[in-house]
Amino acid sequence: MSNSNIEMNNARNSVYQLLSSLFAKELNRAMLEELNGDNAQAFWAQLATQPEFEHYVKTIVDTLANLNTDDDLLELAADYCGLFLVGNKHSASPYASLYIGDKEPTIFGPQHQQMLTFLQEKQLQLHSDFSEPADHIAVILAYAGHLSLSADETHQLSYLKMNLANWLSNFVAQVKKTDQGVFYTAVAKLTLAWVNSEIEWLS
């Protein structure tokens, strides 16, 4: 792989890791400062140069810029909680298993097992602070980032198609329907746009 390709893949990985971290847990003060920092702002700006990302990035950046108080952060945390930490049908549970298949199954199902197998193959496991099933969207995105650095394009493409693209749009629709704020809807839509662009590019 050329240096240029390595650089490109590092950039792709950064996007995956950023999206993963936004789904992984609520924003705290340190994350907010980082996301509002100069490097991140430049990163956001560069992302926004793509028309398909522009609108969502703007919403995200505007929201981040207006999170002034701890109470603002708590309100956002409540959005996060309502979407991702409770319930199923009427929230937007971030687990692949709840979207794949026609019946609503239980959590820690086959998709969880599938992701655990993937991780083990790459000598990876879930971080001990992350007490979630392995088919959580944050894990699927982080692993996609990992693959962008370590797997061939065919493999990456099939992974995205088999494990993310097949449920992502349903998930995003559910987030849009349930979100009380705008932030996580924008993050979800940005994720969908990003994954679509990836699939197009890898194809």
Place this chain on the structure above:
Amino acid sequence: MRWLINLWRTLTKPAQYLTLGTVSITAFVMGVIFWGGFNTALEATNTEEFCISCHSMKSNPYQELQQTVHWSNHSGVRATCPDCHVPHSWSRKIARKIEASSDVWGWMFQTVNTEEKFENKRLEMATREWARFERDDSLACKGCHDYKSMKWDSMSKLAQKQMKRAAEKDQSCVDCHKGIAHTLPDMGTARAPELIAEVGTGPSKFDNDTTYFSSLTKPIYLNEKTDVEAGTLNIATKVKVLETKGSRIKIALSGWRKQIGAGRVIYMDFGINMLLAQLEKFAAEEDGVIVGFEEKEDDMTGLKWQRVEVQAWTDADYLITEQQPLWDYARDTFRSSCSVCHSQPEEAHFDANTWPGMFQGMIAFVNMDQDTQALVQKYLQQHSSTFVKEKH
């Protein structure tokens, strides 16, 4: 130690032609003469090795010891057989040696040479040892355990209370602490061993005109000799001792009875269904057993009640001097057993006549032997709203 056994065998060969007394005395005299000059030899009978050369063979008291804290503990101090079973004062030690000659007799005639025989004799043997501990002022225990050097602070509240009470009276240790080095014998019906371990079996001698409380449900008799049971004395019942004859005592109790059937159930007070004693029909009808006094009608049921006094005999055991230890045990049992599924109700939530119904209705869920059940029920009645006026 084989030589000793062989010696005894030789020595006691003709014993079948002699009386037991002769054998004992001969054995003792021979022993003293034989060992008298040899201090080490006398000491030999005071070693564990000597004891277990006979006592460990079939019945395993030695193995039992090895399972207990007296064998293995943090401090590494070990109690051996003679520490507990050989008196610590010289005169008593010699007396015990004479007594011990019966052990030889027992060994010779294989009184306890099987597990079954040993178990059958266990209570008898243990009772003898317990009595000896008491007679010897628990010196065997106190050699290591001294009331004065106990760490009271590290005991639970309940333990403190009970130990202090025992210390004040210089009570025999085994009154409470039975079955700590060997398996607790089957106490007749193996009844309420935990309760008895807590409250004791009571004194071995009773003072006339003094009040005692039953620590088990006990059989009662019409005289000091008969084996025919005339009824039962309920647990935690107050009795007055009138006289002692052999292993029986004559007791008196006062209460009330309902005019139902033969009127042979004695309750604590007018209109209150707290059981003191139940008599067999023949006993209730026997002159002088139940003496009736005034009658009253209980407004709550329309039943007639009569005040009575009862005199009868019972075995001179399981009568203790205070009622409070019984209530302490009952309270503890009630609070722990009856809170596994739900909060236990306050004692004063129901009255004395409602408690039996509430308690009996739930009894299937708890593990209580008959005595403990009867005790807890009586405790609840005694501490019910009938007697304890408290807003709840």
Place this chain on the structure above:
Amino acid sequence: MNRRDFLKGLLSTSYVVLSGTSVLAPLNALAKAGAKDKDGWLTTGSHFGAFKIKRKNGVIDQVKPFDTDKYPTDMINGIRGLVYNPSRVRYPMVRLDFLLKGHKSDTSKRGDFRFVRVTWDKALGLFKDSLDQIQTNYGPSALHAGQTGWRATGQLHSSTSHMQRAVGMHGNYVKKIGDYSTGAGQTILPYVLGSTEVYAQGTSWPLILENSDTIILWANDPYKNLQVGWNAETHEAYGYLAQLKEKVKAGKIRVISIDPVATKTQNYLGCENIYTNPQTDVPLMLAIAHELYTNDLYDKDFVKGYSLGFDRFVPYLMGTDDGIEKTPKWAEKITGVSESVIKELAKTMIGGRTQILMGWCIQRQQHGEQPYWMAAVLATMLGQIGLPGGGISYGHHYSSIGVPSSGAAAPGGFPRNLDEGKKPLFDNDDFKGASKVIPVARWIDAILEPGKTIDANGSKVTYPDIKMMVFSGNNPWNHHQDRNRMKQAFQKLECVVTVDINWTATCRFSDIVLPACTTLERNDIDIYGSYANRGLLAMQKMVEPLFESLSDFEIFTRFAALLGREKEYTRGMTETDWLKKLYDDCKAANEGKFAMPEFEQFWRDGYVHFGEGKTWTRHADFRKDPEINPLGTPSGLIEIFSRKIDRYNYDDCKGHPTWMEKLERSHGGPGSDKFPIWMQSCHPDKRLHSQMCESQEFRETYTVKGREPVYLNPSDAKERGIKDGDIVRVFNDRGQLLAGAVVSNNFPRGVIRIEEGAWYGPVGEDGSVEGGAKVGAICSYGDPNTLTQDIGSSKLAQACSAYTCLVNYEKFQGKIPNVSSFNGPMEVTT
């Protein structure tokens, strides 16, 4: 810009995701080894029975019934769905407004408001702060931590014991007396038969099968209810029911089910049914008594020798005191049972050995004390109490009562009380003149009307002013009556704390929600068979606690640590120490009677068997000698007339069993012109109360369009244009719900059934979840307690009266809302 340039541009920003630590980490070889599944099947138990589990990659894979369970319930199939439920409480959570404003929060939105995840430390800290405030500002009368329920099985982790020991270390609190299941029965029967009876071991089934000529199932459905038990259920009673079925078939035993509906038991046994109008059992019993009395058929010797007060009952029976003779003809009009059937029934009952088996439903109604008392009077007149296969039982449908007990001692549990001599942190016992203990079903009354004094079982109860509730392993938003009234009450509370495994409605109406792990995520121990004591069961941990859930032991040990009393709480023992202690204590109690191996061996085996038991006849000792073995009544005899109750002077519970009209009664009774249908909310067939309702795959085996079934009479349904599978709106002046129609001939006209335990899922008129917080919201799933009345059975028991409930129903016409019961809290869309 092409993608290559775009990506290069991204990289040039030098932005690296830092603080959002990756969810991935290098594989830890040790952790991997540790997570390896144990080979073979592990053992555990539950209310639904004992079962075995095989794991795959650290996840529960297969579940099968315990080897000795010959009649397992299919509820076992719901176990996986209970553990891996999307509605798991995953993290400690706090309602946002409560987090921001504490005890001054806006409680009107409780039930639909926003939660945030917090750490365990934060959540437990808030819990303790709330308790501090309550004890400081109001004292112990403002805290009710006494509402406890069915919990999960396991003697060590029993959730209510842990919660009450820990909260008790902090301070005193209001407690309950009685329970929802048998409130009226357990209060009246001690006056009559001298024991609560409802929880007492009953005559052994083999003796019933051998001796009974007739078995009366009075409002009793054992075949449905014996699926679950208080401890791990053995299901042994089903073997006896199978034998009974054979005997019925062979004509050796006549079984008569007296019930408005054809029960599951009736259909299983193929037995007879006598239909009665709902809530009219007392007139039917009185008429039977009248028939026995006037024809001189009753057992006069037994009545004379074993009971009191018959003479004071006869004037009522004969109508000399109230002018109404309780003849079969009189009863026919009320009960719908013909005079001839009543007379025939009386002759059948006295004509041979008759075992009466009472169910619990009919005491969960207004005047619920009366049918239980009157049934005891009937049994006394039959004169067979204390005979094998005769007399009366109030429990043969519960936890395998009637299966002979092994006689072994069961293990104790983790202590609920403070240890001897220990005092709470807030050692204040001043309840400000209010009662420390209130009848279980009257707590909502207390919240709404603090300071009010009511009669209860011969005393006065003054309602405390409750400001805070603590629940653990308990879902009162299932078992209490009248949801809309509950909502009003909950708006008056300052703080509600709930510990549970899944998001019950109680969780949703709370401020602090703490995640407990399920029984499969911890080690525990249980008796196998509550009454049978068939053996001792190891409850082996199958998987690590999911998400951040913790065992009850761990949760409240951490709470105790906040009080500086951790060591006192655990007595310095770990979970393993406790398990071993509970086992060893049990072993000691069984010493010499039942052989038990060392703990380690037991844990490897998963089970120790105590063997079979001996048969036994209830009240045989009393019959043998009533003087020596008196009943626990004031007189020691069966009290047909209770002077004690008579002295209370209650208008709704008199000195002898009495027929009293209900506030609501179908089939021509009060209120039936407006709401003509009687709703029966019996114990569910496919759940244990509300436990297991959330297990989706299993739930879908019985739901109708995702709703709880409502069982309808075909003619009634047809009149309303309702077909099987339609969505039905059931309503009255108290509330409304949606349920799925199941049209069945098992149900007579004027009767519907919706089983209790259906999870509450209120939604607004627009179908929104946020609208569900409002009083009057419709339940989208079908919780029958949306419709029931919250009144006491009488001044005696003050028990719940769910069965006195009239409704009407119609085909639902509007836009069908989603079911909102099985998810967490929802946000308000403003």
